[in-house]
Amino acid sequence: MKLQAQNISKRFFRQNRNSNYFYAVQPCDFDLEEGALTVIMGRSGSGKTTFMSLLAGLLPPDSGGVFAEGKNLYTMKDKALSAFRAAHLAVVPQGRAALDTLSVWENVMLNARILRRENEETAGKAKELLDRFGMTPLKDARPRELSGGELRRMTLCRALVTEPEILFCDEPTGDLDEENTRLVLETLRDYAHAGHSVLLVTHEPEAAAYADRLLKMKEGLPEASDP
Amino acid sequence: MKKSLTLRNLTGRPGRTAALTLLVFFLSLTLCGGGLTLASLNRGLTSLENRLGADVIVMPSRGALKVDPETLFLQGTIGPYYMPLKTVEKINSTPGIARSATQIYLSSMRASCCSMPIQVIGFDPAEDFTVQSWLKESKRDTLRTGDLLVGSKVNARPGESIKLYNVSCPVAGQLAPTGTGLDTAVYCTLDTVRTLMEAAADLGGYSTINGDPADTVSAVYIKAAEGTDPQDVADEINIHVRKVRAICTRSMITDVSDSLTGLRGTMTGLAGAILVLGWLLLLLAFMLVTGERRREFATLRVCGYSRKALAGLLLRESLVISLLGAALGIAAGFLLTGAFSTALESALGLPFLMPGMSTKAALAMGTLGICLVAGPLASAWAAGRVSRVDTGLILREG
Numbered sequence: 001m002k003l004q005a006q007n008i009s010k011r012f013f014r015q016n017r018n019s020n021y022f023y024a025v026q027p028c029d030f031d032l033e034e035g036a037l038t039v040i041m042g043r044s045g046s047g048k049t050t051f052m053s054l055l056a057g058l059l060p061p062d063s064g065g066v067f068a069e070g071k072n073l074y075t076m077k078d079k080a081l082s083a084f085r086a087a088h089l090a091v092v093p094q095g096r097a098a099l100d101t102l103s104v105w106e107n108v109m110l111n112a113r114i115l116r117r118e119n120e121e122t123a124g125k126a127k128e129l130l131d132r133f134g135m136t137p138l139k140d141a142r143p144r145e146l147s148g149g150e151l152r153r154m155t156l157c158r159a160l161v162t163e164p165e166i167l168f169c170d171e172p173t174g175d176l177d178e179e180n181t182r183l184v185l186e187t188l189r190d191y192a193h194a195g196h197s198v199l200l201v202t203h204e205p206e207a208a209a210y211a212d213r214l215l216k217m218k219e220g221l222p223e224a225s226d227p
Numbered sequence: 228m229k230k231s232l233t234l235r236n237l238t239g240r241p242g243r244t245a246a247l248t249l250l251v252f253f254l255s256l257t258l259c260g261g262g263l264t265l266a267s268l269n270r271g272l273t274s275l276e277n278r279l280g281a282d283v284i285v286m287p288s289r290g291a292l293k294v295d296p297e298t299l300f301l302q303g304t305i306g307p308y309y310m311p312l313k314t315v316e317k318i319n320s321t322p323g324i325a326r327s328a329t330q331i332y333l334s335s336m337r338a339s340c341c342s343m344p345i346q347v348i349g350f351d352p353a354e355d356f357t358v359q360s361w362l363k364e365s366k367r368d369t370l371r372t373g374d375l376l377v378g379s380k381v382n383a384r385p386g387e388s389i390k391l392y393n394v395s396c397p398v399a400g401q402l403a404p405t406g407t408g409l410d411t412a413v414y415c416t417l418d419t420v421r422t423l424m425e426a427a428a429d430l431g432g433y434s435t436i437n438g439d440p441a442d443t444v445s446a447v448y449i450k451a452a453e454g455t456d457p458q459d460v461a462d463e464i465n466i467h468v469r470k471v472r473a474i475c476t477r478s479m480i481t482d483v484s485d486s487l488t489g490l491r492g493t494m495t496g497l498a499g500a501i502l503v504l505g506w507l508l509l510l511l512a513f514m515l516v517t518g519e520r521r522r523e524f525a526t527l528r529v530c531g532y533s534r535k536a537l538a539g540l541l542l543r544e545s546l547v548i549s550l551l552g553a554a555l556g557i558a559a560g561f562l563l564t565g566a567f568s569t570a571l572e573s574a575l576g577l578p579f580l581m582p583g584m585s586t587k588a589a590l591a592m593g594t595l596g597i598c599l600v601a602g603p604l605a606s607a608w609a610a611g612r613v614s615r616v617d618t619g620l621i622l623r624e625g
């Protein structure tokens with residue numbers, strides 16, 4: 001599924017000499033393409049997470065809109081938007097995103113549960129993913145017991161179980177060793193090349209080598225760059 | 228079957244669930260236990276009114292034991308005091324009396340001659356108008372000489388016998404509960420009790436100083452004639468008949484219902500205060516818990532939970548907690564009130580009679596209903612706030 005952002009911007013309250021606001025994301029257009037791994041890099045605080053949140057339907061923009069299948073995500077009612085997000089896109093957030101009352105396995109199956117697709121197919125997929133990321137021995141653990149890198153891999157497994165058409169990953173390789181970093185990047189590239197739209201936000205220099213499209217975030221403006 | 232997320236959240240954090248359930252439990256216990264106590268006191272009073280039937284009661288003013296007439300009737304503690312039949316005649320000659328009936332009291336001893344220490348009440352089925360209605364309630368309207376009717380708490384079944392002063396008395400039936408000491412007494416005819424008194428005299432259970440058993444009674448129950456004020460009859464007896472004391476039951480019942488009204492007010496106020504306080508505590512608890520769970524809710528939002536679904540999840544959790552707490556509280560309320568009914572009866576000095584099934588069911592349903600509203604209501608504010616949780620919490624923070 002293709003995602004199109006038109007003239008989106010986001011500003012936050014911050015007093016300086018000229019105004020009370022500053023733009024975390026400056027007005028810009030952007031298309032997230034199918035079958036390609038799009039990588040966004042940039043300095044800390046340049047607006048990458050804000051940009052991704054706007055695209056993922058999680059943060060209403062101050063201007064413009066985000067369109068999928070001809071519909072603006074931000075004119076949808078909350079219920080419809082939530083259902084759309086659950087059905088078509090998955091997010092691996094930069095922060096800790098786990099349900100502590102559930103086991104790692106149940107966390108990985110969470111998106112499938114929300115979509116009422118807790119069946120053999122998704123369970124098999126979950127097993128395969130846990131196995132690929134070396135998480136199988138931890139499947140009965142509680143998220144609280146995991147290390148930072150284990151938690152990231154768990155969140156990535158969760159996002160991939162339901163095979164969403166659009167995938168957003170914010171720093172999925174943070175806290176990961178070289179080998180696991182490569183594994184994650186390969187997985188994301190393969191997933192994109194299987195016909196999905198993937199947006200990866202990262203500081204990892206190695207990611208550039210995997211990108212089909214590379215963008216540099218500069219003061220809230222994504223600029224094309226050579227992969 | 229996969230457990231729903233609601234149940235998983237509750238079982239995944241047993242400590243938190245238990246603490247919240249405990250709060251609802253106390254709410255429910257207060258409501259149910261308090262309600263049951265009040266209903267029992269009400270029923271005790273009603274049963275007392277129904278049973279009494281008499282307008283005036285006359286007793287000897289100088290017995291071997293001083294017994295306060297109020298204690299006698301509210302708690303059913305009777306004592307060994309006697310007056311001669313001559314006095315009864317004088318009493319009965321007072322104008323304005325429609326009916327009168329006599330009773331004789333005798334206590335059995337804790338000795339080998341008696342199965343158990345017990346109060347024996349003798350009455351004349353022919354003239355009686357005070358215990359008959361109660362006997363009817365117990366489906367017993369005939370009583371043969373020598374037979375006993377036992378109170379609801381007496382440990383003897385119909386068909387068995389009780390030995391009193393070496394006289395074996397067959398148990399003919401058991402009476403309906405009154406919530407007073409009368410539940411541990413036995414009833415028989417005047418002839419029977421006189422026989423027992425003679426047997427007791429030989430064994431030291433009855434002193435003939437009180438008079439020949441054939442010539443004594445313990446109390447006279449009087450029904451005033453239509454149009455006569457019972458108080459006038461009582462006054463008349465107190466003035467003209469010596470060595471007796473006549474009391475009007477109406478004033479006693481009024482006293483009881485007055486103190487019951489007072490008690491009801493106190494209890495309602497107390498329960499109300501506990502309820503409000505407990506509810507505020509519950510509100511606070513839900514606020515704290517949801518504050519602590521903000522990341523969890525943000526995660527669900529990011530994964531596609533709608534605002535409504537999130538609020539619904541929280542409300543369902545609180546509903547399950549309320550249901551659990553309420554059920555436990557109701558069970559505990561019934562058990563505790565049942566277990567301590569005797570203690571409450573003597574502590575309050577009022578008849579205490581557990582209400583019937585329908586009242587109990589209404590109380591349980593009412594308590595359940597209030598808890599099922601109170602719990603989710605306490606979490607509604609938290610649910611509203613949670614539904615607007617900032618997903619930036621997990622999107623940005625590392």
Ligand SMILES: Nc1ncnc2c1ncn2[C@@H]1O[C@H](COP(=O)(O)OP(=O)(O)OP(=O)(O)O)[C@@H](O)[C@H]1O
Nearest residue numbers: 012013024043044045046047048049050051619623
């Ligand atoms: N809710 C908010 N309120 C105020 N300022 C905000 C808010 N969210 C983001 N910002 C600001 O917007 C800017 C961009 O934030 P963003 O999280 O998008 O950066 P980032 O590029 O993802 O950085 P990092 O690489 O460190 O994750 C930052 O300066 C941040 O302080």
Ligand SMILES: [Mg+2]
Nearest residue numbers: 048049094623
């Ligand atoms: Mg960021």
